Amino acid sequence: MLRVSNLSRRLGVGSLGRFVTSPLLQKTPVQIFRFNSSQNKDVYDLWIQSIQELRKELNDKPWIPEVSLAPPGQARADMRDTSHLQWQPTQEQLEQIAELKSKPIPLKNDPLIEHCTNLIMKDGLKYKANQYLSKALYLVFLQKRKDPVELLRGCLDSLGPLCSTKTMKTGFAKNVTVPVPLSTRQRNRLAFKWILEGSDKRASKDFSVRLAEEIISVIDGKSSGFEKRSLMHKQAALHRAYLKLK
Amino acid sequence: MSTELSLVIVNRCIYFKPSPLGHPPATCLYPILRHPPSIFAYNYYVCHYLSLPSFTTSDQILLFPYIISCTTQYLPTNRSYRKVFLHSTMFRGIRALHTSAASLAEKKVSLSFRKEAKGFVKRSKGPGNHKNFINVSSTTLLKKSESHLPDLKPQNLTKNVVTNFPNDSVKALHHLGSFRKGQFNEAFSRPVSLVRDATIRLEKILQKALTTDSTNTRIAIIGESGVGKTTTLAQFQSMAKSHKAIVFAINNADNFVDGSSDFGPSALDTVEYRQPMVTRKLIKKFFKANKDELNIPLTEDIKFATVKSFGERKGKQQDLAFKAKENTLFDVLNHAVHYRGDLSHCLHFTFSQLSASNVPVFLTVDNFTAFTQNPITAYRDTKNNRIYFDRFEIPSLILRYIRGDDKFNKGGVLISSSGKHKSNDTLSVALGDKSYEPYAKFGDFDRKLAATLQNLEKFEVPSLNKEEVGSLLQYYLDQGIIHNEKTDEINFESFRDNKFFYSSGNPRELLKSCTLNYY
Numbered sequence: 148m149l150r151v152s153n154l155s156r157r158l159g160v161g162s163l164g165r166f167v168t169s170p171l172l173q174k175t176p177v178q179i180f181r182f183n184s185s186q187n188k189d190v191y192d193l194w195i196q197s198i199q200e201l202r203k204e205l206n207d208k209p210w211i212p213e214v215s216l217a218p219p220g221q222a223r224a225d226m227r228d229t230s231h232l233q234w235q236p237t238q239e240q241l242e243q244i245a246e247l248k249s250k251p252i253p254l255k256n257d258p259l260i261e262h263c264t265n266l267i268m269k270d271g272l273k274y275k276a277n278q279y280l281s282k283a284l285y286l287v288f289l290q291k292r293k294d295p296v297e298l299l300r301g302c303l304d305s306l307g308p309l310c311s312t313k314t315m316k317t318g319f320a321k322n323v324t325v326p327v328p329l330s331t332r333q334r335n336r337l338a339f340k341w342i343l344e345g346s347d348k349r350a351s352k353d354f355s356v357r358l359a360e361e362i363i364s365v366i367d368g369k370s371s372g373f374e375k376r377s378l379m380h381k382q383a384a385l386h387r388a389y390l391k392l393k
Numbered sequence: 394m395s396t397e398l399s400l401v402i403v404n405r406c407i408y409f410k411p412s413p414l415g416h417p418p419a420t421c422l423y424p425i426l427r428h429p430p431s432i433f434a435y436n437y438y439v440c441h442y443l444s445l446p447s448f449t450t451s452d453q454i455l456l457f458p459y460i461i462s463c464t465t466q467y468l469p470t471n472r473s474y475r476k477v478f479l480h481s482t483m484f485r486g487i488r489a490l491h492t493s494a495a496s497l498a499e500k501k502v503s504l505s506f507r508k509e510a511k512g513f514v515k516r517s518k519g520p521g522n523h524k525n526f527i528n529v530s531s532t533t534l535l536k537k538s539e540s541h542l543p544d545l546k547p548q549n550l551t552k553n554v555v556t557n558f559p560n561d562s563v564k565a566l567h568h569l570g571s572f573r574k575g576q577f578n579e580a581f582s583r584p585v586s587l588v589r590d591a592t593i594r595l596e597k598i599l600q601k602a603l604t605t606d607s608t609n610t611r612i613a614i615i616g617e618s619g620v621g622k623t624t625t626l627a628q629f630q631s632m633a634k635s636h637k638a639i640v641f642a643i644n645n646a647d648n649f650v651d652g653s654s655d656f657g658p659s660a661l662d663t664v665e666y667r668q669p670m671v672t673r674k675l676i677k678k679f680f681k682a683n684k685d686e687l688n689i690p691l692t693e694d695i696k697f698a699t700v701k702s703f704g705e706r707k708g709k710q711q712d713l714a715f716k717a718k719e720n721t722l723f724d725v726l727n728h729a730v731h732y733r734g735d736l737s738h739c740l741h742f743t744f745s746q747l748s749a750s751n752v753p754v755f756l757t758v759d760n761f762t763a764f765t766q767n768p769i770t771a772y773r774d775t776k777n778n779r780i781y782f783d784r785f786e787i788p789s790l791i792l793r794y795i796r797g798d799d800k801f802n803k804g805g806v807l808i809s810s811s812g813k814h815k816s817n818d819t820l821s822v823a824l825g826d827k828s829y830e831p832y833a834k835f836g837d838f839d840r841k842l843a844a845t846l847q848n849l850e851k852f853e854v855p856s857l858n859k860e861e862v863g864s865l866l867q868y869y870l871d872q873g874i875i876h877n878e879k880t881d882e883i884n885f886e887s888f889r890d891n892k893f894f895y896s897s898g899n900p901r902e903l904l905k906s907c908t909l910n911y912y
Binding site: 255256257260261277278280281282284285286288289292294295296348349350351352353355356357359360 | 518519520521522523524525526529530533579580873874876877908909910911912
């Protein structure tokens with residue numbers, strides 16, 4: 148029975164993957180001419196024979212890795228055997244594991260960055276959205292020379308409205324508008340959407356540049372989003388009479 | 394309504410101006426159109442003046458495509474440049490070819506990446522910078538952090554140390570264009586580089602080249618994209634400047650083949666075409682970067698003919714001559730940078746003087762793979778065939794020094810490949826990395842060029858190893874440019890291993906993973 152590893156060995160080829168480096172490719176024209184002569188006919192025969200054997204093996208029986216990948220002189224390979232790795236954790240590594248066990252698993256991503264990325268995202272292109280945000284944050288860093296994530300957190304906190312208004316049905320003729328408090332996520336969402344609106348009015352064709360400029364204007368307190376925020380607060384204050392305090 | 398016009402060709406630009414002549418019938422034009430070559434056989438030094446009989450507006454339309462087809466071969470071949478040319482004020486007194494609403498419409502602009510942004514809506518230009526990310530990050534005046542690093546001095550190179558480019562060379566390197574956009578230089582107070590094994594190897598090559606002629610030092614710097622070939626070349630240039638050597642740097646070979654600049658027939662016997670704008674820029678950069686080293690006495694005379702502006706006819710012709718032994722190369726180039734005429738002869742004169750002198754001279758060419766990738770340039774000859782790159786002055790000059798036809802008494806030639814070009818067998822076969830394939834197509838293998846490039850010695854820039862990544866990361870942490878990690882909590886070694894794994898030792902990817910990766 149011919150095995151995959153045996154085939155590659157017989158053909159003098161490193162592996163059977165994409166990157167097969169055939170000895171043919173290393174030859175000069177003169178050598179190729181000689182190679183093509185009848186002396187090397189047996190080499191071609193070996194190729195054809197090997198391919199036929201492999202094809203027969205794969206067609207006759209279902210693919211069983213244990214059998215096909217077995218080393219020479221052994222019927223089946225032990226797929227669970229890891230002894231060949233010969234690896235044991237060191238004492239230091241064991242201590243590190245013990246130390247880390249008590250700690251909570253850290254979050255993979257910053258929730259704020261994740262949220263903003265999702266707000267930018269269009270058609271499910273999350274990586275692209277993240278690239279836009281990352282470039283914008285890099286430009287913010289270049290201007291301000293501070294951690295841009297913290298700056299973004301701060302500017303969303305300052306821009307986000309504290310409360311909004313909601314129309315409630317009373318069951319009578321008239322509906323009433325009631326002020327409602329907003330959660331942190333809702334505040335961040337509104338603030339970042341205002342930033343996106345502001346960025347759309349800017350000149351650059353590059354979205355990351357427009358976004359960076361708008362974030363910087365929020366940090367400097369010049370963004371048009373602050374007017375929207377105060378308008379929302381005024382609206383809520385107007386309807387404060389409808390607040391239901393339990 | 395008939396329009397009276399005359400046609401003037403000045404320096405490959407066409408001007409129309411009203412003529413006080415009478416109104417001959419439009420049919421007068423047709424013989425001219427049928428026998429046109431005499432109109433366009435112009436000399437590029439002399440303004441060729443031609444008066445056409447006046448013709449009607451409908452005749453302009455007949456004439457225009459013809460004029461354009463005759464002249465565009467001497468214009469940039471890039472489509473957008475052509476468009477600019479056609480719409481520019483070069484055509485005076487005549488309406489533009491395209492005046493439909495479609496041509497006047499604003500180019501469509503992509504709106505933000507927001508969900509609500511619908512379609513391509515025309516919008517008024519708002520406040521803020523109009524540039525894109527790469528230009529904003531590299532050109533805006535930004536708050537720079539301060540750093541105190543050792544200088545890159547050829548005498549004391551220590552491995553794995555992040556260094557500044559020294560004060561005496563950094564200005565010259567800026568002039569030569571050795572620092573590029575997209576290298577993240579803006580993140581630091583000034584350009585920095587790491588002393589690597591490759592730097593030390595190059596320094597040894599430099600020491601040897603300072604005493605031997607340039608045929609002994611012909612180096613091809615190769616390596617994968619983003620591995621630091623341009624930075625290594627900049628390090629070499631900096632070290633050469635520290636030794637008071639002259640550096641002639643061509644920082645982007647694409648400029649010669651991509652059709653982005655003008656070209657015309659050359660006055661020299663050895664080559665066919667010249668590229669005036671590129672030549673002028675190169676001479677300016679070279680002069681600014683090497684002012685201190687150019688006090689080389691001339692061995693030959695050189696003359697600059699007086700160039701008159703259009704309409705200036707009076708006065709005697711006064712040529713300016715620089716004489717051997719009396720003047721220096723500095724005097725010549727100081728005049729050349731303000732000279733309005735053709736500078737091809739000046740460039741060749743400069744090279745002949747540099748070759749004759751005993752001052753070490755280094756010719757460096759970055760993005761050299763532009764030639765192996767596009768040996769047939771975007772320029773076309775009078776038969777509308779694309780032109781092979783060595784028929785242009787500057788590329789042919791570079792090849793002469795690589796081949797060894799010309800040489801500097803002291804110095805060398807260094808070329809560097811670029812990762813942005815497609816890989817091609819020409820350089821690999823010439824450097825012995827690949828075997829010669831007799832049936833390879835011309836696009837994959839240029840036999841003629843490969844034969845020339847065989848003279849080059851291979852200099853490979855490898856990826857960073859773990860220690861080098863460690864010293865770079867330590868510097869980035871000190872500079873405070875890494876924000877996507879909680880740097881106070883991290884174990885440095887595991888952090889370094891992590892970054893080493895993700896960047897696979899590629900400096901550009903390493904910097905990107907530190908600066909453009911907020912998650």
